[in-house]
Amino acid sequence: MARAAARQGMRKSEATRLRILDAAARVFARRGYADTRLSDIAEEAGTFAGSIYYHFESREELVEAVLTLGVTGVFEAVRTRVEALPPGSSHRTRLTAAIETHLAFALTQDPFATANQRLFAQVPADIRQRQIHLHRAYGEYWRKLLEGARRAGEIRRDLDLSVLRLQILGAVNWTVEWYKPGKRSIEQIAAQLATTIFDGIAA
Amino acid sequence: MARAAARQGMRKSEATRLRILDAAARVFARRGYADTRLSDIAEEAGTFAGSIYYHFESREELVEAVLTLGVTGVFEAVRTRVEALPPGSSHRTRLTAAIETHLAFALTQDPFATANQRLFAQVPADIRQRQIHLHRAYGEYWRKLLEGARRAGEIRRDLDLSVLRLQILGAVNWTVEWYKPGKRSIEQIAAQLATTIFDGIAA
DNA sequence: CGCATATTCTAAACCGGATTTGGCAGTCCG
DNA sequence: CGGACTGCCAAATCCGGTTTAGAATATGCG
Numbered sequence A, B: 001m002a003r004a005a006a007r008q009g010m011r012k013s014e015a016t017r018l019r020i021l022d023a024a025a026r027v028f029a030r031r032g033y034a035d036t037r038l039s040d041i042a043e044e045a046g047t048f049a050g051s052i053y054y055h056f057e058s059r060e061e062l063v064e065a066v067l068t069l070g071v072t073g074v075f076e077a078v079r080t081r082v083e084a085l086p087p088g089s090s091h092r093t094r095l096t097a098a099i100e101t102h103l104a105f106a107l108t109q110d111p112f113a114t115a116n117q118r119l120f121a122q123v124p125a126d127i128r129q130r131q132i133h134l135h136r137a138y139g140e141y142w143r144k145l146l147e148g149a150r151r152a153g154e155i156r157r158d159l160d161l162s163v164l165r166l167q168i169l170g171a172v173n174w175t176v177e178w179y180k181p182g183k184r185s186i187e188q189i190a191a192q193l194a195t196t197i198f199d200g201i202a203a
Numbered sequence C: 001c002g003c004a005t006a007t008t009c010t011a012a013a014c015c016g017g018a019t020t021t022g023g024c025a026g027t028c029c030g
Numbered sequence D: 001c002g003g004a005c006t007g008c009c010a011a012a013t014c015c016g017g018t019t020t021a022g023a024a025t026a027t028g029c030g
Helices: A012-031 A038-045 A049-055 A059-083 A091-109 A111-120 A125-151 A161-178 A186-199 B012-031 B038-045 B049-055 B059-083 B091-109 B111-120 B125-151 B161-178 B186-199
Strands: none
Touching: A012 A038, A012 A049, A012 A059, A012 A111, A038 A049, A059 A091, A059 A111, A059 A125, A091 A111, A091 A125, A091 A161, A091 A186, A111 A161, A125 A161, A161 A186, A161 B161, A161 B186, A186 B161, B012 B038, B012 B049, B012 B059, B012 B111, B038 B049, B059 B091, B059 B111, B059 B125, B091 B111, B091 B125, B091 B161, B091 B186, B111 B161, B125 B161, B161 B186
């Protein structure tokens, strides 16, 4: 399910570019930012380190392309899933679906999303800076979800939605730092996250 | 308040080592992992890049030393604060104090803690791996806090404490990714985190 | 088809930054 | 004072990202 798989009627270089992107996503997801050599990516893509420069300005630009595809992929997956819910679904249901989709997509389904999760924090500050508008857009979508829930009276009125949104995404994003397949399923984790977020931990 | 400031009756090299550590913490906290040159640290410490190798095996070992001091500093600050609470304080009070202290210390008080927060995610995987026992020990302390709260009946019995602990630390750690001084105070943020964690967001 | 040109790729050179090396200057005893 | 150790510097080396020169391949057109 390579994000970059439509090899048809395109310039040759386009196909190669996509091959390199796929390879980069896989290698970055597996080895992280610092441990990944351009030569590793080149090998995985069946070419040479120097050749990458015909398709990308620099290692940084390559990383940024991978990150961008990762964020937009998760964003679309979440939005699609939420919009596919039966109309009239509660906002709690919508938020739970969003949490679960984000987790599932980032943890298991897409090398770009996995690479994005793993790399974003590892990457030099200036790269993060240039990605920030995408994250903001995604954050904006969550803000709307939360606002909808509040307007509908499903969450308290006294909370700062910005802090709340960052708190939720923080808990979700942190999951990738410790999640290992087996033991707890993604659905279980998502369910507990949603429960405690809504109902709190107090007895 | 340099962590490394007891220059007395120590070998000369000991003093230099501490000077380098302090310099490294400040530079790493300011510039992040990838943007920091050994020569930057050397300059800040009043020596030369090559000389660092007399005191540390490698750049990695230097980073690890900084990270270690960062974690242990936060750990001690949190424990000290919690233990200083009046006996009989509620577990909710204790957890709130822990959250606030962690945030305050990591965000503003100590270059080692700041460097640790900023660097931990940026650092190559094998370094993170070697730090994991410290994080586990700190996590263990939080687990005990949570267990105490549960035993005292202050939090629900149906929650998986591991997930809960990671959720809380996730939300707290994520804060450093977006916190900017001004606007909201650390106390305010800590307060809302504690409130929503305990009481949830449901109306 | 067959050439002219543009596109794509390779191999080797280059460069900055981490690491290693060799040796020099103190210092600490006897 | 002489020998051995400690702490440090300057230069050499190594590694991986980047640039370059040009070879190989594709594309467009008569």
